[in-house]
Amino acid sequence: MNLPSQLLEQAVEEFSKLPGVGKKTALRYVLHLLKQNPDELKKWSATVARLSEEIKYCNTCFAISEQPVCEICSNPVRDHSTICIIEDIRDLIAIENTSQYKGTYHILGGIISPINGIGPMDLNINALVKRLEEGAVKEIIMALPSTMEGDTTNFYLYKKLSSFNLSVSTLARGVPVGDDLEYTDEVTLGQSILLRVPYESSIARK
């Protein structure tokens, strides 16, 4: 793609670094920006510049936060004896949106993935161990992706945390709520039969 201006080319280059964005989509984004008035564009660029300087991470759980300790970790109403281990901030937002969880979080910042060169040392695991050593935590919920990498990370954490006296669980796997069985993939459907639950307990949860 030959663009008629170097600056345009550079802007397209920057935008095409975004995940899932190719040159054509990047050009569409840049042309959209060009149609905005200059004040809009300046506001946009100032916001991006502020990101690198002002976004901080919680000292305890590594969530994005404007304070040294995030709102969840500093909230006395939350259950500080339970930690939910997640991959990144998007999982925190997703779980918070369910309103079903009242404990705290710990963001690993990734999952073990040899293909992408990510090992246990690249994750916030030492900080997690330190939190556990303080002794207040009784329960760990491992809410990592249900992929091979997620399973590997679950197993690593399970071994690593076995010296602590903790109840360790993972998310329930099964048929998504509202799904027709014929559209559920075989692996999930198979697992949901193996992991079937007594009917009484399934209605008690609703």
Next chain:
Amino acid sequence: MNLPSQLLEQAVEEFSKLPGVGKKTALRYVLHLLKQNPDELKKWSATVARLSEEIKYCNTCFAISEQPVCEICSNPVRDHSTICIIEDIRDLIAIENTSQYKGTYHILGGIISPINGIGPMDLNINALVKRLEEGAVKEIIMALPSTMEGDTTNFYLYKKLSSFNLSVSTLARGVPVGDDLEYTDEVTLGQSILLRVPYESSIARK
């Protein structure tokens, strides 16, 4: 979606103004940016800031250009007696990539679309008329989208330009090259029968 930081929320807000980008994709983009090093982010924000100040448009054809007159309009090798009328710069890039066109362009900056409140006055039509009044142009190719809005704009332009002594054409419509007939939509296939071309001329073009 409740985000844990106002600045994050603001950045997501800005990115979700991009065409086709919702809150979830915007968050994905912003989190990707946050993983970059601060220098990358500063470069990014500087590029966006420069867009509003440094991108200029060609005085003649309204293409994005770094000079007052763009490379195509100032190129003596191009055929200045032919103008191809297009909607925006992406069409120019697409046509240039075919290497089949040696004339100049005129960017309308949109097409007539009553639903979006875009009338002839919002397009670069007066500037086009001025170019034609100079008398050097012999041929007009209307390369607008093959939609109802494109057809409306074609018809408006055809009427508007009828006082000039010009050869006016639109792009050929028919079965895309390399397509199976069974996958071609009915309207296109129907038109391609009505607008059938003598076999001799179809092979002569190759």
